[in-house]
Amino acid sequence: MAESAVPGAVPSAARTVVITGGGTGMGRAIADRFVSEGAEVVVVGRRLEPLERVQRAHVDAAVRAVQADLTDPDAVLRVADALEGRVVDVLVNNAGGVGEPPAPGLHGRLQAWRHVLDQNLLSAMMLTEALWPVLARPGGRVVTISSIAAQRGGGGAYGAAKAGLLAWSAELAVRGGRDGITVNSVAPGYVADTEFFNESGRSPRHDALVSQTLLGRAGAPADVAGAVQYLASEDAGWVTGQVLSVNGGAVLGR
Ligand SMILES: NC(=O)c1ccc[n+]([C@@H]2O[C@H](COP(=O)([O-])OP(=O)(O)OC[C@H]3O[C@@H](n4cnc5c(N)ncnc54)[C@H](OP(=O)(O)O)[C@@H]3O)[C@@H](O)[C@H]2O)c1
Numbered sequence: 126m127a128e129s130a131v132p133g134a135v136p137s138a139a140r141t142v143v144i145t146g147g148g149t150g151m152g153r154a155i156a157d158r159f160v161s162e163g164a165e166v167v168v169v170g171r172r173l174e175p176l177e178r179v180q181r182a183h184v185d186a187a188v189r190a191v192q193a194d195l196t197d198p199d200a201v202l203r204v205a206d207a208l209e210g211r212v213v214d215v216l217v218n219n220a221g222g223v224g225e226p227p228a229p230g231l232h233g234r235l236q237a238w239r240h241v242l243d244q245n246l247l248s249a250m251m252l253t254e255a256l257w258p259v260l261a262r263p264g265g266r267v268v269t270i271s272s273i274a275a276q277r278g279g280g281g282a283y284g285a286a287k288a289g290l291l292a293w294s295a296e297l298a299v300r301g302g303r304d305g306i307t308v309n310s311v312a313p314g315y316v317a318d319t320e321f322f323n324e325s326g327r328s329p330r331h332d333a334l335v336s337q338t339l340l341g342r343a344g345a346p347a348d349v350a351g352a353v354q355y356l357a358s359e360d361a362g363w364v365t366g367q368v369l370s371v372n373g374g375a376v377l378g379r
Contacts, residue, residue, distance in 0.1 A: 139187070140164045141213050142357070143204075145195060145252060146220035148175025150319030151270065154346030155217055158354045160186045169193050169204055169252075170220065195220055195248035196240075205255040214261045215357045218249035218269040218290075222321060223283045241282035246289045253297065263305020266357040269294050270349070273314040273372050287312075291368055298366035307365035309356045314372025316344035339374025 142159040146152035147168025165187040168176045176190035193200040227237035274284035298308040315334035
């Protein structure tokens with residue numbers, strides 16, 4: 126793909142967009158957005174079935190499914206190999222989760238923390254490092270999905286991992302600036318209709334989380350997809366090293 130000669134601009138030809146966790150929830154909504162702008166979309170996840178569902182929903186579009194557990198460095202390198210050196214215009218580090226409750230005792234807790242740090246923080250770091258050499262220069266975009274838990278805690282290791290993503294993204298933005306690559310994060314609040322929160326109907330937990338918002342509703346995957354699409358756009362060419370909170374006002378920005 127031809128690279129734009131305009132600093133900060135995104136290439137005008139079809140962009141190549143890699144979305145981790147692109148088969149479900151927010152990742153799926155993000156994939157749908159980029160397909161609708163005509164991008165070539167690569168969705169990555171551990172299970173092939175949700176990824177193939179994205180392909181089936183867009184039979185006329187260029188959607189590629191790459192099965193990989195991003196906590197495994199060899200699998201991460203295979204994702205990079207599958208791209209065969211093509212320029213990546215947008216990388217969306219969206220894969221993550223809260224993991225299983227820890228087994229009793231310190232060893233159990235350590236194992237659970239390591240799993241959550243692997244799944245949310247180290248997976249994003251590894252794939253970004255693996256794809257860094259093929260990110261578009263200038264105009265490349267890295268967008269990472271953090272969480273409201275990074276701002277106010279929550280889930281123990283989960284909040285710590287999501288906060289770690291913000292510190293790492295800030296450093297990466299410095300590195301990317303030299304090459305015209307922007308690096309930003311989105312921190313969603315409660316987003317229903319995801320596998321993460323599959324209790325989208327009325328429940329005490331749903332009602333409690335909605336009541337924390339100023340707008341009186343849960344977020345939808347499309348709310349987050351819109352924020353990601355903006356950060357990946359040409360309009361966001363001078364936005365880097367930032368955290369965009371998408372939380373219905375549950376935590377106020379400063
Ligand atoms: N829903 C919320 O309220 C909320 C709020 C704040 C932040 N978030 C964050 O938003 C992101 C998207 O979550 P979601 O809410 O859309 O839930 P989701 O539907 O569970 O999506 C998570 C995706 O990540 C993939 N994934 C998980 N571990 C992976 C691994 N080791 N390797 C490759 N792919 C992996 C999953 O696919 P496989 O299982 O097939 O691998 C799944 O498609 C996550 O990072 C989550 O922490 C969610």
